[in-house]
Ligand code: S1T
């Protein structure tokens with residue numbers, strides 16, 4: 220077996236199911252082996268940011284490893300933003316970059332794709348990955364690969380693997396997965412006892428399920444734990460889409476002043492807020508109506524548990540949940556059903572369309588035809604997604620990069636085979652929407668809802684005097700055919716409903732529905748968010 224085959228088998232053994240990539244001369248040798256061995260299917264896309272976003276989404280939706288294969292320099296550095304997003308949002312993406320061979324640095328010439336030194340790329344990726352390796356020694360390679368992939372899964376964060384092009388065919392032993400160190404049993408018991416006692420004493424305990432719950436495949440167990448403890452469950456903005464397929468008392472999404480008042484009150488008045496795998500970010504907590512005193516919460520994140528002023532180190536989330544299930548009293552307790560309600564029953568009339576009408580139309584569609592997984596970009600489309608029935612959702616809810624939606628939808632369909640709904644603004648579509656041109660080759664057929672307000676509307680909402688937020692009119696619907704899909708533009712609610720009914724009935728090509736939104740019309744959720752941010756900041 221050669222080094223590349225050993226790496227590919229290891230990726231598959233650690234949960235990778237496909238590779239997204241764009242080759243280059245530094246990567247052609249290992250792309251050839253990927254294609255010839257078929258150990259993992261390869262999907263090439265058109266621009267490396269999309270490769271990173273698709274790999275990220277595939278990891279999130281399958282709770283496995285995402286793999287992004289690129290060439291050295293221009294390819295890998297083109298993907299830095301997508302890998303940074305995966306790092307910030309704890310998505311286990313493996314960056315596989317081709318690299319110069321050993322002898323090339325001795326030529327005395329600067330290499331093409333080289334920025335500063337030949338090691339610069341490796342150093343840059345150190346900032347946005349939890350482990351890195353250059354596979355320049357076939358003897359050491361199996362142990363190095365085992366360590367890096369174990370860290371990718373243990374920390375649920377990206378890792379960087381550089382494959383010098385003169386190493387790809389070197390004979391190499393198989394990779395033996397690294398052992399997972401067991402946590403300290405006594406510390407785990409003490410931690411669980413303290414958490415359970417804190418929750419029992421609380422008048423109004425609440426469980427907030429964060430992204431780590433999904434990343435570590437714990438949704439079913441957490442749903443069981445919530446029932447066992449009789450806890451109402453909420454998610455944060457970033458955690459939206461979690462637990463939706465599990466029987467739990469999922470109340471809604473906490474968004475502070477931008478969320479539903481009953482959910483905001485439940486969280487902010489709780490005297491036992493249990494943050495399980497939740498990232499403490501501004502998009503999740505900065506718009507709190509009343510400042511939540513995080514020192515009074517129970518926080519389990521990044522492999523440790525903090526209660527008040529003390530921390531239990533080395534407490535992996537899975538071990539914590541399992542030990543809590545083993546320790547908590549037997550029967551499930553009844554939890555009052557307080558499920559969030561969502562808009563439905565769109566009036567199919569000639570009125571213009573608002574983002575909340577889009578959510579209503581999607582809720583009607585899913586009520587009739589079943590749930591669809593959603594990939595959402597950054598923009599009002601993501602706030603609108605909060606008004607859609609609970610369904611699996613991949614979105615950059617914290618790092619908040621644009622360009623994520625379309626590639627993430629492609630990654631979602633490649634990884635699961637399910638037809639996704641993609642929600643994307645016109646500004647974000649201009650960045651990576653063209654990746655839809657790859658659907659035909661791979662038989663992907665997402666339904667794409669393009670929120671066209673001809674504007675960077677989120678920015679205009681905060682700075683209306685700037686005309687640079689105007690994006691003008693692009694004929695997105697007309698472009699769809701040229702990209703191998705079907706496009707239609709709608710500007711009334713009747714038109715939107717008809718377009719969705721037609722799209723859901725047609726399979727085999729992507730369906731782009733360009734939705735004309737009147738300038739300044741925002742989703743109900745974004746309106747509350749903007750009003751809340753302005754009120755909290757004292758702005759007019
Ligand atoms: N570039 C990238 C890659 N990501 C970003 N988040 C931004 C810039 C800044 C930014 C926003 S929201 C926004 C920009 C440019 C406008 C989005 O426009 P569009 O996709 O049309 O959606 P909508 O019209 O609903 O706003 C965030 C705040 O940083």
Ligand code: MG
Pocket residue numbers: 598644645646670671672673674675676
């Ligand atoms: Mg826009």
